[in-house]
Amino acid sequence: MVKEFTSDDDALLAELGVEVETKKAISRTPREERIIAGFEEIQRFTEEQGRQPRHDESGDIFERLYAVRLDRIREVQECRDLVEPLDHQGLLSGSISTLPADTDDLDDDALLAELGIEVDAPPITELQHVRSTAEKKAAQDIANRDRCEDFDTFKPLFEQVQKELNSGLRETRPFEMKAEIEKGRFFIVSGQKAYVAEKGETTINDQGRTDARLRVIFDNGTESNMLMRSLQRALNKDEAGRRITEPTAGPLFSDQTIDGDEASGTIYVLRSKSDHPLVADNRELVHKIGVTNMSVEKRIAGAHLQPTFLMANVEVVATYELYNINRTKLENLIHRIFEPTRLEIEILDRFGRPVVPREWFFVPLFVIKEAVERIKDGTIARYVYDPQNAQLVKRSI
Known part of the structure; x- marks a missing residue:
């Protein structure tokens, strides 16, 4: 027995994130239902706005989505035949729009991805994706x-x-x-x-x-x-x-977080297990220094497949948690400090293409730790790295 839900029931279930499928009087395949639902959204837009959707980069993302969707329906005869009885606005009689210049080189999937449309299937089946009641309500409120x-x-x-x-x-x-x-x-x-x-x-x-x-x-x-x-x-x-986020000027690090602190990420220091001669001969000195907003374990997963990790597994030798700090800005600061000792090495990625990783340095671990302390107490601007003596030294005035 199938329970028929009232509109109030639907609204309650939508609040709970439950999608409600109503029984259709006409038997159609799920794919046909998606195509019709997508076309009906275009019709509603046209009725509300008094015009067909346009490919306008400065326009709303939903209008751009509808414009792409309408072009695809016009192109595919099967879709045209399915929605033609519903086309009281003459939408199918229009010509296919000219897409923006910067999308000329994109295939269908790439174009839909640029518009924020998830593509898991051939374009014509995915572009009529039927959103849940909650998604439709949110989209309508935004649009x-x-x-x-x-x-x-x-x-x-x-x-x-x-x-x-x-x-x-x-x-x-x-x-x-x-x-x-x-x-x-x-x-x-x-x-x-x-x-x-x-x-x-x-x-x-x-x-x-x-x-x-x-x-x-x-x-x-x-x-x-x-x-x-x-x-x-x-x-x-x-x-x-x-x-x-709000503008912050808080400390880079803190032994304890306080209310209002926002976690920013983690500095990680790695050693490579690569058998490249340059790395193998200097393993205790060659370190990768990076900043991530995810767990370090997740960041280094599959390291042996990634050029940035020298196509080899790595060892985590130090981590430092960050709070209320811009990760990119901090990473750039650290890299500038150790720029004189940046490792110049070219490796081949898994497709045989040459890559030059940029986050590896010839620097002892104790110097990296000192640099972190200098950043922490705000004095790093007074220091530069002296590669000859492997130490941070005060800038000359």
């Missing part, structure tokens, strides 16, 4: 935007955030929880920066969960009056969804 009349007020904020990202004062990291959504914070969703300009009174929804009405400004000059949970869903469903 339904109005022109921001006072965008001139917010434009300098977006420009400043970009400068701070470029300088390393801010960084992006995966979105994790609803509590991160607060007034004054920045996010990246659907490929655009989003700023929470206003947050209304917190309420309790029918499912007993907290929510609040937001005014969200996007960097393309649009805004949306969405619910906090809608933004949360959009960020969770978007694999590229990110939180832009």
